[in-house]
Amino acid sequence: MTANTLKRQPLYVQVKQLLLQRMGEGEWRAHDALPSEWELAGELGASQGTVRKALSELESAGLLYRQQGRGTYVAPVPGDWGDAVLLTPGLFSEPPDELAREFLGLSRLNASEDIADALQLRRLAPLLRIRQLWRWHGAPVALDDVLLPAEAFEGMEARWLRNSAGVYATLQQRFGVRLRVRSEQFRAEMLPREEAGLLGVTGMVADVPALCLLRLSESMDGRPLEWRQRYCLTHQLAYTVKHD
Amino acid sequence: MTANTLKRQPLYVQVKQLLLQRMGEGEWRAHDALPSEWELAGELGASQGTVRKALSELESAGLLYRQQGRGTYVAPVPGDWGDAVLLTPGLFSEPPDELAREFLGLSRLNASEDIADALQLRRLAPLLRIRQLWRWHGAPVALDDVLLPAEAFEGMEARWLRNSAGVYATLQQRFGVRLRVRSEQFRAEMLPREEAGLLGVTGMVADVPALCLLRLSESMDGRPLEWRQRYCLTHQLAYTVKHD
DNA sequence: GAGTGGTCTAGACCACGGG
């Protein structure tokens, strides 16, 4: 890599950033093959070992997958549910159930202090709010409020969200932005009235506890771009996170 | 590595396993320096690059930490709380609060079907149960039930647990077993009566929602060895998991 | 200055997948 020093980043980091950029620009779609290690090495003027280190780190970050004897491929966008899985409680065996996602609406509001702080915006900054409902075997099990900085996603349209694989997929397809989870926060709460209505918990039933998940996500270059709140009903299903 | 092939594992994996074994046998204590890459390479008959790959993987697994210009050191045993942190809710800024751990008791019981299954034991297998309470600024915030296969930890004594940095630290010190989290499961529940008593939630107060965490941990060679259930009060504090 | 880990290179061989 001739004279492309910039800020004296190690070469393999520069290779990573360059590949991330090209992936962000949509040069390759999910499951497309990247050039081989030797081709990239030639293109970029680095050795094959250096390219390998960059590719390996992108693989462990979940952006690529590699198969011996075949090649290196762009990994599909992770679903909105994240790495977690809904499970029947008490069991650690895992039938990865398909959850159905239902888009409820797109609206605008202004950031509260907490949210502005988390997203590194000024107070009352305009936000987009996306609501969606998760169903498992037809029954509502979770409700999402997704908050995005309006400035970063100007031109967002509800129909993009209605017919898509999820918010993350839409952001990547329409804005070339790929998000990753920075941190998640769990809390047990009594389900608020409004959310209870949307989740179909109505009437005389005693108050219901809900798992409240907050998730802060960022772009690949580290800017926080999504604040998500999820209310999960966990009578029937638990929220599982696998490690490694 | 001359003729130590075993089952045709890659050399760097064999190096990892050998180092894990020697760490498990207590050859080094926390913050002890390991031999340098070149010394290990000489000892084990591998190249320095291969040793480096093994060490790097152990570092990213959190078992070692390395400092340029100094050396490679054994990482301290993680606390019982795991990678998660208790936080004031709504905020993603992080004052890593010290939690006080209070040992409540050591008892024996027999495995239920679920737990025997998760720990890969026969039904009704004998278990050790360790109870402990977590306090934050004096107030109880969480209660742990730790279940361990009695067979694997015969001779466990309550006083070991009373005066220690936690269950994981005791297991490593007394039995040479280091655990890592395999999966965690979250659920919102109404706090059961017994746990409410231990957590100091008494009297006329309306029922309280609790975050119920299940954690399955395994030894470094992949045997499931701990089933843990934790009830967390999350009115004041939330349960946070950082990624990366 | 000596010793450590961090990066980078060049070359070798192996294991796997597919034509």
Added chain:
DNA sequence: CCGTGGTCTAGACCACTCA
């Protein structure tokens, strides 16, 4: 068979820490 990624080696230079 070829091309791919996976492992392993040897050697070079750099950046950092510490005596």
